[in-house]
Amino acid sequence: MADLQMVQEQIAESWIAVESFRLLVLRTAWLIDKHKDYNKVRKDIAAIKVAMPKVYHDVATKAAHLHGALGVSNEMPFMHMVTSSLVMGIADGPTEVHKVTLAKQILRDYAPENDLFPSYHIPRLRAEAEKRFAKELAEIRDHYAGRRSPAAAEQE
Template sequence: RIHHAMRTIGMAQQALDMMCERALSRQTREGLLAEKQFVQGYIADSYAQLAQFRLFVLHTAWSIDEHNDYRKVRKDIAAVKVLMPGVLHDIAQRALQVHGALGASNEMPFSRMMLAAAVLGLADGPTEVHKVTVARQVLRDHRPSDDLWPTRHRPKLLAAAREKYAEALEHEVGNW
């Protein structure tokens, strides 16, 4: 699955590069597309999404090499698989938007990238199966609460607040 993720990173990087080139070269009546705030938002969102995904994939690849045990990295591998189609689809969609009608033409790779994203959602099993794997692995690292409250610290905080503000509470309750 990691090799699919590396391919996804390459395609998403190509879409981001093309989006930036188009934004810097396309002149409208009001100026360059790169000067438009919504285009800047597309570029920033795409950059951040790709950088996060790239780091997660690299971390997962490192974990595979480090542990050499599928059971220890299964959660991360499945999470990479879950994220992969969305990252590529989102960035390709933004690039298509920046290119306008030209982006939807056969000369541009964005429709193929979006189709590839859909196919990646099916490769190595449906994304939903991998979501279940991730959730089960995450839940194994946690224990149920013994208390009525979902977090143990809340009753302690409530008791501390009652003690700290007891006098003010008595005064206010007495005035009702």
């Protein structure tokens, strides 16, 4: 089975999901130690509470499936893990509530733009960059205006 690419894909996806989740937990633990104030890490904690049941569910489901009939029997732990993942999405408050907490905390760092377009609208950024680097752009234009293309030089 390890030689089958669709099995390999499930192994790769599971590894990435678990390791990404572990990093999120470690980063949040580091922030808790750093700030010593849970209010400053509410966003990160909510994100973990959203991510955990999904990683648990997805990896356990893949494991059950890859084990075939044995995987869905009570001789393996996977079916219990899948139902446990559903419990984890409710026991400390529903996933939806944690998502709302997360989104509200993220949005606290942003303010609406009073302009018609957002501040990161590309035409505006380009106009600002052209104004800021006007001298350099003029130098580059002058430089290339005075040069022949390699093809034209070869023909002469």
